[in-house]
Amino acid sequence: MITNPFLDPDRQGELYGNATRLASRSSALMRAKTAGRFVPEVIVQLAQAHRAGADRRLGLVADIGCGRGTSSRVLAKQLKPQQLVGIDASPALLAAARSRAGHYPGTQVAFLQGDFHQLPLPDDSCELAVAAFCLYHSLDPGRAIVEIARSLAPGGLAVLVTKALDSYREMDALVAGPLDPRAERHESLYATAHGGNLADMAQWAMDLVAVEREEHRFEFSGLDHAAEYLATNPKYDLAPGLYGNPGALAAALHEWHPDKPITTTSVITYLVARPHGGRT
Numbered sequence: 001m002i003t004n005p006f007l008d009p010d011r012q013g014e015l016y017g018n019a020t021r022l023a024s025r026s027s028a029l030m031r032a033k034t035a036g037r038f039v040p041e042v043i044v045q046l047a048q049a050h051r052a053g054a055d056r057r058l059g060l061v062a063d064i065g066c067g068r069g070t071s072s073r074v075l076a077k078q079l080k081p082q083q084l085v086g087i088d089a090s091p092a093l094l095a096a097a098r099s100r101a102g103h104y105p106g107t108q109v110a111f112l113q114g115d116f117h118q119l120p121l122p123d124d125s126c127e128l129a130v131a132a133f134c135l136y137h138s139l140d141p142g143r144a145i146v147e148i149a150r151s152l153a154p155g156g157l158a159v160l161v162t163k164a165l166d167s168y169r170e171m172d173a174l175v176a177g178p179l180d181p182r183a184e185r186h187e188s189l190y191a192t193a194h195g196g197n198l199a200d201m202a203q204w205a206m207d208l209v210a211v212e213r214e215e216h217r218f219e220f221s222g223l224d225h226a227a228e229y230l231a232t233n234p235k236y237d238l239a240p241g242l243y244g245n246p247g248a249l250a251a252a253l254h255e256w257h258p259d260k261p262i263t264t265t266s267v268i269t270y271l272v273a274r275p276h277g278g279r280t
């Protein structure tokens, strides 16, 4: 039985079947952020720093697990490739990505439904493949990384991004006790692809070019703000009526905790890789 909700196929609809849920979760987290660069911009900088033939215009860029297309927009705008393809398993998020995409002169943009274990991309086609915050939804991320390597053109670059196993650990303490006695013992949502194992997995399929880490820090203004984030966190076993209901969860938190700012962190790992030697 799969107990990690990020890996359970039956829970993907709950997680990514609705763009509004993801947007409100991201918004609660982003409002809390006090340190850490904007991830899509770091991806752009890494691609610019490490790609071969940087004076030449990029051909195809793939944003794998693109979600609502936040990074796709930045990649299209700042890298100005000939083609940008966002790929995601969720039709709802792809629809949001299409409607949020702007017009990028000279760049053809498309969003395709697909599974990163079987990418809808020809062999050797991508000059840049980005997979941010999605590989931890795979029971076998190594297989997805092999797929990414297959899709890379000679000289192409992959940028894989993930979080640390213990990300947001301080939030567990808020929910622990009466709300979810096991809160601090659930498996990390990032168990299969995290900052500690991503490089080992990737080097089977590609040559590592660079690994960069940055701590992101967050300060939630109080229990109401924390509840906005926690209510959308599938990790906890909350009583019916609390999961997905920030108001009710906030009321429950107020019963057990003093209302004060809550700080937490997540270390982000960026891994840059290219196809095995001979294909650069």
Ligand SMILES: C[S@@+](CC[C@H](N)C(=O)[O-])C[C@H]1O[C@@H](n2cnc3c(N)ncnc32)[C@H](O)[C@@H]1O
Pocket: 016, 064, 065, 066, 067, 068, 070, 071, 087, 088, 089, 090, 093, 114, 115, 116, 117, 131, 132, 133, 134, 137, 138
């Ligand atoms: C946390 S979101 C990340 C979205 C985006 N990359 C970002 O950085 O904001 C994870 C995304 O991975 C997608 N996903 C999960 N499993 C997938 C799979 N097997 N193939 C393609 N996309 C998948 C989900 O639909 C979701 O959009």
